[in-house]
Amino acid sequence: MLDKKTIEIIKSTVPVLEQHGEKITTRFYQLMFGNHPELLNIFNHANQKQGRQQKALAGTVYAAAMYIDNLEAILPVVKQIAHKHRSLGIKPEQYPIVGKHLLLAIKDVLGDAATDEIIDAWAQAYNIIADAFISVEAEMYDEAENQKGGWEDFRNFVVDRKVIESDVITSFYLKPEDKKEIADFIPGQYISIKLEIEGEKFTHIRQYSLSDAPGKDYYRISVKRESGLQCPDGMVSNYLHDEVKEGDILKVSAPAGDFILDTNKTTPVVFLSGGVGLTPMMSMLKTVVEIQPERKVTFVHAAANGNVHALRDEVEELAQLDNVTSYFFYDSPTEEDRKNKCFDVEGYVTREWLKDKVAIENADFYFCGPIPFMKAINGFLKDLGVNDERIHYEFFGPKGDLEK
Numbered sequence: 544m545l546d547k548k549t550i551e552i553i554k555s556t557v558p559v560l561e562q563h564g565e566k567i568t569t570r571f572y573q574l575m576f577g578n579h580p581e582l583l584n585i586f587n588h589a590n591q592k593q594g595r596q597q598k599a600l601a602g603t604v605y606a607a608a609m610y611i612d613n614l615e616a617i618l619p620v621v622k623q624i625a626h627k628h629r630s631l632g633i634k635p636e637q638y639p640i641v642g643k644h645l646l647l648a649i650k651d652v653l654g655d656a657a658t659d660e661i662i663d664a665w666a667q668a669y670n671i672i673a674d675a676f677i678s679v680e681a682e683m684y685d686e687a688e689n690q691k692g693g694w695e696d697f698r699n700f701v702v703d704r705k706v707i708e709s710d711v712i713t714s715f716y717l718k719p720e721d722k723k724e725i726a727d728f729i730p731g732q733y734i735s736i737k738l739e740i741e742g743e744k745f746t747h748i749r750q751y752s753l754s755d756a757p758g759k760d761y762y763r764i765s766v767k768r769e770s771g772l773q774c775p776d777g778m779v780s781n782y783l784h785d786e787v788k789e790g791d792i793l794k795v796s797a798p799a800g801d802f803i804l805d806t807n808k809t810t811p812v813v814f815l816s817g818g819v820g821l822t823p824m825m826s827m828l829k830t831v832v833e834i835q836p837e838r839k840v841t842f843v844h845a846a847a848n849g850n851v852h853a854l855r856d857e858v859e860e861l862a863q864l865d866n867v868t869s870y871f872f873y874d875s876p877t878e879e880d881r882k883n884k885c886f887d888v889e890g891y892v893t894r895e896w897l898k899d900k901v902a903i904e905n906a907d908f909y910f911c912g913p914i915p916f917m918k919a920i921n922g923f924l925k926d927l928g929v930n931d932e933r934i935h936y937e938f939f940g941p942k943g944d945l946e947k
Contacts, residue, residue: 545671556608639673693726702792734762736783740782743778751765804827817912818912828867843869897923
């Protein structure tokens with residue numbers, strides 16, 4: 544436990560962290576990777592290059608300072624990050640490395656303003672925060688390994704099938720090389736894929752939502768090809784699309800993630816997705832159909848056009864059921880799309896459309912997609928009186944802020 548004076552010192556740094564947080568975390572990663580380049584085998588290079596990881600860490604450090612006397616308040620954030628850490632294979636022995644370089648970065652950016660008293664207080668605070676992460680992650684590692692069909696770290700899976708779903712999305716059906724059971728998962732969760740790409744100095748780990756219902760003898764991920772071979776995201780997705788073949792082996796971590804469908808509820812549920820954000824929604828939709836056939840479901844998907852719209856046939860088949868209604872939005876439909884009438888609305892999802900077409904009252908809303916799409920949906924739902932308890936969303940990558 545931290546003493547009163549230490550807590551006061553940490554809280555006094557909140558305004559400074561709000562102003563200089565991203566400078567500190569940017570410098571932190573520079574210092575840490577400079578001294579420990581082996582950690583680049585774990586961290587997402589694309590998120591580093593785009594500044595998303597730095598921004599997310601700055602937000603976490605800021606929240607930790609603000610709630611240092613009540614860390615229970617940020618436990619949901621701790622658990623969300625811990626899921627990702629467990630999926631990536633972050634270990635307790637790496638936390639002192641992080642702590643050392645975070646303190647160096649604070650000192651480096653703030654200069655003389657970072658007094659010995661402040662650095663000492665943050666050293667104590669970091670140890671408390673690190674212990675919280677290590678404790679939560681230890682439970683997650685234990686559960687991942689000891690659950691039925693579970694395993695430790697990464698396990699070899701065979702690409703049993705590779706299916707082109709659209710011009711930009713391909714599905715990979717993964718079965719365990721050892722032919723033993725695989726761990727179950729909750730709809731909305733993801734797995735990590737670890738790739739060793741020829742010519743690359745470091746391994747690349749990416750997390751992909753599972754796009755089919757649980758209970759199968761395989762995992763399915765549906766991967767969007769990112770444009771630009773030179774950017775790290777493009778490198779990984781293009782490698783999966785172009786180089787990985789049926790029969791190849793991929794290293795896979797056990798399912799993780801806290802963006803999950805609540806099947807204890809029987810109230811109406813609405814799934815909204817943009818682009819490849821439909822992948823966790825597909826898992827949720829299929830699960831509701833399988834185990835809650837009486838539950839009312841509305842499935843809304845937004846895409847540019849039919850050329851890039853993946854898994855449409857699967858949704859259309861399920862929409863034949865009495866409890867499922869689907870809507871497809873195309874903002875740039877092709878002439879063929881118009882001719883075949885394969886979309887419902889031209890343009891974007893709007894607040895007025897949601898109010899008119901979706902039963903808002905008592906429904907739970909799950910959404911995922913590009914950040915502008917998510918910000919728009921979140922804003923519409925808030926305007927329509929949907930409270931936070933009924934709003935659920937997932938970022939592909941580091942956590943962001945939909946309110947800004």
